[in-house]
Amino acid sequence: MKTENISISNSDKMGFLISLSTMLSSGITLVESVDSILEDAKGNLKIFLTILKDDIQQGKRIYLSLSKFPNIFDKVTVNLIKAAEEAGTLDSTLKQVQINLKKDTEFTDKVKSALTYPLFIFVVFVGVFLMILIFVIPKISKIFLSLKLDLPLPTKILIFLSDFILKSTVPILVGLMISIIFLYFLYKLKKRALIQFIFSLPIVSGLIQKIDLTRLTRSLNMLLSSGVNISYSLDLIEDIVINKNIVAMIAYAKENVAAGKSLASAFRKYKKYVPSLIIRVIEAGEKSGHLDKSLLETSEYLDYEVTNTLKSLTALLEPIMLVVIGVMVGGMMLSIIAPMYGLISQVGGAGN
Numbered sequence: 001m002k003t004e005n006i007s008i009s010n011s012d013k014m015g016f017l018i019s020l021s022t023m024l025s026s027g028i029t030l031v032e033s034v035d036s037i038l039e040d041a042k043g044n045l046k047i048f049l050t051i052l053k054d055d056i057q058q059g060k061r062i063y064l065s066l067s068k069f070p071n072i073f074d075k076v077t078v079n080l081i082k083a084a085e086e087a088g089t090l091d092s093t094l095k096q097v098q099i100n101l102k103k104d105t106e107f108t109d110k111v112k113s114a115l116t117y118p119l120f121i122f123v124v125f126v127g128v129f130l131m132i133l134i135f136v137i138p139k140i141s142k143i144f145l146s147l148k149l150d151l152p153l154p155t156k157i158l159i160f161l162s163d164f165i166l167k168s169t170v171p172i173l174v175g176l177m178i179s180i181i182f183l184y185f186l187y188k189l190k191k192r193a194l195i196q197f198i199f200s201l202p203i204v205s206g207l208i209q210k211i212d213l214t215r216l217t218r219s220l221n222m223l224l225s226s227g228v229n230i231s232y233s234l235d236l237i238e239d240i241v242i243n244k245n246i247v248a249m250i251a252y253a254k255e256n257v258a259a260g261k262s263l264a265s266a267f268r269k270y271k272k273y274v275p276s277l278i279i280r281v282i283e284a285g286e287k288s289g290h291l292d293k294s295l296l297e298t299s300e301y302l303d304y305e306v307t308n309t310l311k312s313l314t315a316l317l318e319p320i321m322l323v324v325i326g327v328m329v330g331g332m333m334l335s336i337i338a339p340m341y342g343l344i345s346q347v348g349g350a351g352n
Helices: 010-025 030-038 043-057 062-066 075-087 090-146 153-167 169-189 191-199 202-225 230-237 244-258 263-269 276-288 291-351
Strands: none
Touching: 010 030, 010 043, 010 090, 030 043, 043 062, 062 075, 075 090, 075 202, 075 230, 090 153, 090 202, 090 291, 153 169, 153 291, 202 230, 202 244, 202 291, 230 244, 244 263, 263 276, 276 291
16 A cells, blocks of 8 residues: 555544544553554544554554655654654654644635635636526527627627537537646646746745745744754755745755854845844844744744734735626626617617
């Protein structure tokens, strides 16, 4: 079985981490803890726990088992657990990982909720547009064409689209299915490149940059607090960020740190992408010997900033979307009504 393809939901992962850390804190052995969680597990969670239990019974370290499941545990989490096993603090580290996962999940939920409303409005508009083209326009177009009215361009476009959809329904559906399959495989094969393209768009890029900085500082704090050296920590967090500028900054920071220079000096070169306040806080943390605490404070500040940015974007998007959709729907209705007024005026003129 290819374990690298197995994934579980965030709620299942959180439940596993909470249960395992609680049982380990109570003095229950690792095998007994996993066996207890396995009793009520289903689906991919059951497969994951079965493999984990078998590995532990064979004497393997837990972090080695977790590394088999990259879709469940990233490199940062695996190395945190590795450091915890070596230090004998597995139960407390699992709690910290669970807290970090909870923050990440809340973070993702904030982004999803900010995008849900505009997406819903767009889907409703497409639905209304298709209903008008399929059910309304064909009936009205027969009247217009039979009377040989001089139709405005928008009305002609609507009639053309309506005819095209009704006469080419099967080819359109087949083309749509092929397009969806193509996009699915493109996403699977070029996922990172596709995500980077979407996240490099003007409005989105600034927000993604802040999200990446939040993940960077939070993960770096956890790794340093667990005793992982800064060079290796930077190497691990390179995989969890998306923005290419932040990736380049981490790569430069690794070189800087390896050469004996400070992390703050590396970040300062990329001050276009990192707020000066964050650089100063990290610099103060390095000088005082409390870099991990400075990173924690930085991640909390960035989390607050992202939340506020999302609220502002949502508040701005809602009225804009409503106005745009209103104008488009109004334009369609006007394209239908305008010829009717022309017909009425012609009839009125003929009567006089």
